[in-house]
Amino acid sequence: MVRRLLYLNGIAIVAVILFHSTGWGFTALFAWDKVYLGATAVPFSLKNTPSYYALRIMEQTVMAAIPVFLFVSGYFIAFATGRKDNIGWPLIGARVKNLIVPYVLWGALALLMLFVQGTVWTPKQYLVSFLIGNMTPAYYYIPLLIQLYAISPFIVPLAKKRWKLLLAIAVFVQLLIHAMQFPMLLHLDVPDWLLRLGMIPKWFFPTRFLWFTLGIVVGFNLTSFKQALYRWRWVFLGTAVLLIPLGVLEWEWILRHSGQQWIDTRETLLDSIYSASMLLAFIAFDKMPLPQMKRVSDWGTKSFGIYLAHIPVMEVVARGIYHVAPAVLGYQILFVPIIIVTGMGIPLLMMYLINLSPARRFYTYIFG
Amino acid sequence: MDRENILLGYIKDELLRGRKGDLKAVDDLLSNGIIDSLGILQMVAFIEERFNIQVPDEDVVFENFQSVKALSDYLAQY
Numbered sequence: 309m310v311r312r313l314l315y316l317n318g319i320a321i322v323a324v325i326l327f328h329s330t331g332w333g334f335t336a337l338f339a340w341d342k343v344y345l346g347a348t349a350v351p352f353s354l355k356n357t358p359s360y361y362a363l364r365i366m367e368q369t370v371m372a373a374i375p376v377f378l379f380v381s382g383y384f385i386a387f388a389t390g391r392k393d394n395i396g397w398p399l400i401g402a403r404v405k406n407l408i409v410p411y412v413l414w415g416a417l418a419l420l421m422l423f424v425q426g427t428v429w430t431p432k433q434y435l436v437s438f439l440i441g442n443m444t445p446a447y448y449y450i451p452l453l454i455q456l457y458a459i460s461p462f463i464v465p466l467a468k469k470r471w472k473l474l475l476a477i478a479v480f481v482q483l484l485i486h487a488m489q490f491p492m493l494l495h496l497d498v499p500d501w502l503l504r505l506g507m508i509p510k511w512f513f514p515t516r517f518l519w520f521t522l523g524i525v526v527g528f529n530l531t532s533f534k535q536a537l538y539r540w541r542w543v544f545l546g547t548a549v550l551l552i553p554l555g556v557l558e559w560e561w562i563l564r565h566s567g568q569q570w571i572d573t574r575e576t577l578l579d580s581i582y583s584a585s586m587l588l589a590f591i592a593f594d595k596m597p598l599p600q601m602k603r604v605s606d607w608g609t610k611s612f613g614i615y616l617a618h619i620p621v622m623e624v625v626a627r628g629i630y631h632v633a634p635a636v637l638g639y640q641i642l643f644v645p646i647i648i649v650t651g652m653g654i655p656l657l658m659m660y661l662i663n664l665s666p667a668r669r670f671y672t673y674i675f676g
Numbered sequence: 677m678d679r680e681n682i683l684l685g686y687i688k689d690e691l692l693r694g695r696k697g698d699l700k701a702v703d704d705l706l707s708n709g710i711i712d713s714l715g716i717l718q719m720v721a722f723i724e725e726r727f728n729i730q731v732p733d734e735d736v737v738f739e740n741f742q743s744v745k746a747l748s749d750y751l752a753q754y
Binding site for chain 2: 309310311313314317380381383384387388389390391392396398399402403405406530531605608609611612663668669671672676
């Protein structure tokens with residue numbers, strides 16, 4: 309099982325690549341449609357087309373990527389605690405330091421790219437952007453992970469002594485936050501304080517607290533979890549598969565009743581259940597042989613570097629296509645695979661080349 | 677080459693990539709930030725492939741992976 313976590317991490321980074329590729333696919337469908345449909349194109353005319361639903365299904369299928377990363381990180385906390393009562397602060401400090409250096413580097417590059425495109429912020433905005441990771445839609449994950457590491461010394465004692473209570477709290481908080489997105493998105497009349505729960509930004513730890521906590525708890529009780537979950541393995545897998553079309557329908561229902569043409573994707577109630585089902589199925593099927601074990605595990609070892617590097621790569625490739633070969637944008641079947649292959653392949657190539665070069669000693673500072 | 681040196685070589689070459697040349701067998705791998713969560717998993721995979729030892733899940737614990745010495749002591753039972 310433990311070795312399979314590396315594989316799981318590899319699957320998660322592929323899922324991230326697919327997820328962000330769908331983002332560029334939607335951009336090509338709705339924001340850049342005039343480039344290939346003509347200036348008179350009706351906004352959102354490509355909604356409800358086969359391309360749109362193909363992207364939606366792909367997006368829904370890979371929704372568990374961040375929960376998986378957080379689960380593996382939580383598992384590490386359990387491992388690093390070992391038989392001690394709590395995890396030590398030096399270990400947390402060392403882990404956070406290894407995250408911050410590459411994050412600052414790639415974050416600065418993202419801000420530079422924004423600057424080149426004409427976006428200029430105040431010094432305070434730049435500082436805040438590093439604190440919440442909003443220089444790209446994806447970098448929120450690093451401040452989120454740092455927060456979770458920082459609070460882990462408070463979680464670990466509970467995870468050791470009162471893990472059922474801890475998990476119950478984490479599930480309640482997660483479901484409450486995600487349930488409150490319905491009134492927020494649908495403009496329903498609910499008390500203001502309840503509405504604010506649905507507005508908690510994704511970089512703030514309560515929104516993803518469950519996955520990290522689950523990783524810690526499973527890490528401390530792996531054998532008993534494997535035994536307990538085994539008999540339910542097909543239920544978890546079946547639930548996960550069923551929740552793919554249901555998740556698509558849920559989002560379409562929200563969109564329809566929100567009165568808006570487009571809302572940026574966010575984790576919903578069903579998405580949380582989907583992620584949980586996927587994770588529990590993975591633990592329960594711990595004897596099942598996995599295809600491409602070595603290759604996918606290798607991607608798993610490089611996941612943090614790929615995560616950081618694929619964002620600017622995808623942006624450059626997508627905008628490059630927009631300027632150089634705009635006709636490609638009209639063919640999602642061509643455009644999205646290009647984004648996927650380059651989004652995964654170019655960061656891997658960068659890592660490979662730096663590993664061979666004299667800059668190898670800086671590899672960890674660049675890619676983590 | 678004994679297992680301790682093989683493990684030291686692997687960590688220096690594959691995980692540290694020349695970042696810290698003076699790694700010793702007794703150095704705390706985690707608290708010193710030498711390896712992280714994925715590094716531990718890589719170590720498990722390396723041990724299984726290089727020494728043909730299947731490390732049981734219950735043995736992948738901090739105490740066995742705290743240092744290269746701790747790890748080679750643990751592996752001595754195989």
